[in-house]
Amino acid sequence: MKKFLIFLICILILSLFSLWLMENPGTVVISWIDYEITTSMAALIAFIVFISVIIYILRLPVLFIHFIKRSLVHQKQKNKEILLQQILNAIASQDEQAGIKLSTRIDKIYSTNSSLNLLLKALLKPSPDIYQKLSELPETELAGFKGLIQIEQKNGNLEAALTLCEKAILKYKNIPWLVQETLYLQVLNEKWESALNTLEQIKKLKIESEQHYKNQKATLLLKLNKPFEAYKTAPWLPQAALEAAKANPKKAESILTRAWEETPSWELYKAYTNLFQKETPLVRYKKIEKLVSKHPGNKISYLALADSALQAKLWGQAKKELDDYLAAYTLTVPAATMMAFYEQEARHDTKEAQKWIEQMKTAEPLYAFTCSKCGYKSDTWSPICPKCSTFASTETL
Ligand SMILES: [Zn+2]
Numbered sequence: 001m002k003k004f005l006i007f008l009i010c011i012l013i014l015s016l017f018s019l020w021l022m023e024n025p026g027t028v029v030i031s032w033i034d035y036e037i038t039t040s041m042a043a044l045i046a047f048i049v050f051i052s053v054i055i056y057i058l059r060l061p062v063l064f065i066h067f068i069k070r071s072l073v074h075q076k077q078k079n080k081e082i083l084l085q086q087i088l089n090a091i092a093s094q095d096e097q098a099g100i101k102l103s104t105r106i107d108k109i110y111s112t113n114s115s116l117n118l119l120l121k122a123l124l125k126p127s128p129d130i131y132q133k134l135s136e137l138p139e140t141e142l143a144g145f146k147g148l149i150q151i152e153q154k155n156g157n158l159e160a161a162l163t164l165c166e167k168a169i170l171k172y173k174n175i176p177w178l179v180q181e182t183l184y185l186q187v188l189n190e191k192w193e194s195a196l197n198t199l200e201q202i203k204k205l206k207i208e209s210e211q212h213y214k215n216q217k218a219t220l221l222l223k224l225n226k227p228f229e230a231y232k233t234a235p236w237l238p239q240a241a242l243e244a245a246k247a248n249p250k251k252a253e254s255i256l257t258r259a260w261e262e263t264p265s266w267e268l269y270k271a272y273t274n275l276f277q278k279e280t281p282l283v284r285y286k287k288i289e290k291l292v293s294k295h296p297g298n299k300i301s302y303l304a305l306a307d308s309a310l311q312a313k314l315w316g317q318a319k320k321e322l323d324d325y326l327a328a329y330t331l332t333v334p335a336a337t338m339m340a341f342y343e344q345e346a347r348h349d350t351k352e353a354q355k356w357i358e359q360m361k362t363a364e365p366l367y368a369f370t371c372s373k374c375g376y377k378s379d380t381w382s383p384i385c386p387k388c389s390t391f392a393s394t395e396t397l
Pocket residue numbers: 371372373374375376385386387388389390393
């Protein structure tokens with residue numbers, strides 16, 4: 001409506017101008033060499049308008065060709081967008097059948113070997129060949145490396161996967177998945193020294209908790225045969241304390257006590273009592289009594305005290321600790337073993353002792369460790385979780 005009004009106003013102005021020109025035609029004389037043309041202003045304007053119209057008409061075919069070209073480009077662009085949308089939809093909805101159909105159309109729409117073509121194919125139907133090509137293009141090399149690393153890992157070629165990681169990390173230092181993957185593969189390939197360097201890189205990126213960083217560092221130091229440094233890094237890691245105590249007999253007592261203060265464990269108790277093998281059972285009991293006082297009520301504290309009381313033949317003490325344990329916790333193998341020992345040795349009740357021996361078969365092991373990632377329980381410490389393969393995820397229960 002607005003456009004129509006403007007058009008009407010223009011027509012009106014033009015008509016008024018034409019009328020005015022007719023009333024005031026004037027005279028225009030053009031003289032050039034020997035030629036002279038005398039005409040009116042209106043005729044001159046009409047002539048100019050006429051020539052302009054002719055030029056415009058002559059240009060029409062050119063404009064038409066331009067218009068057709070533009071439409072074709074627009075249509076092609078639209079087709080690209082539609083295909084891209086369909087591909088992304090197939091990926092997001094994990095529609096594999098649609099994905100297979102669409103992957104054959106990619107070459108028609110996107111030029112072969114263009115990074116977009118390769119990226120889309122990699123997302124729809126990954127293959128080593130496509131990842132190799134992606135890794136050769138500067139704009140997609142990281143995606144290419146990631147795919148190749150995953151394939152090598154899947155095929156069990158851990159060394160090849162690590163080589164790729166180390167090549168990629170030279171250029172991409174701050175990519176969280178890459179540094180974590182590199183560390184994991186260095187651990188699996190037992191490259192402890194390099195793993196320690198990668199771990200420092202992870203620390204700088206602040207992508208993991210301080211506790212996990214220390215657990216990992218201590219585990220690597222243990223592998224590098226530096227138990228005391230490992231213990232200094234993570235005194236709560238029983239394995240670090242046990243190995244540090246073994247390597248430093250003079251400091252063993254303080255190392256094990258400190259570790260117990262952090263996290264009591266059956267292995268620490270065993271190592272601690274072993275320090276006093278030459279003492280009498282009663283002296284050992286007194287030592288343990290002092291040790292467990294740091295964690296009263298803890299299930300390992302009950303069992304440790306009961307065990308050393310049984311060895312010192314302090315039957316009443318042992319029974320009290322075992323009763324307290326059984327009232328608070330489920331039956332475990334060491335608890336059942338101690339009960340059987342108590343019934344046999346203290347009360348000479350073979351029948352009752354036999355009952356506890358029977359119960360040992362169904363009792364739970366005394367799980368000491370759990371994986372912080374998958375929850376896998378174990379009675380031994382391991383640097384890599386046997387279930388989910390996470391590095392240094394084993395924590396004391
Ligand atoms: Zn796990």
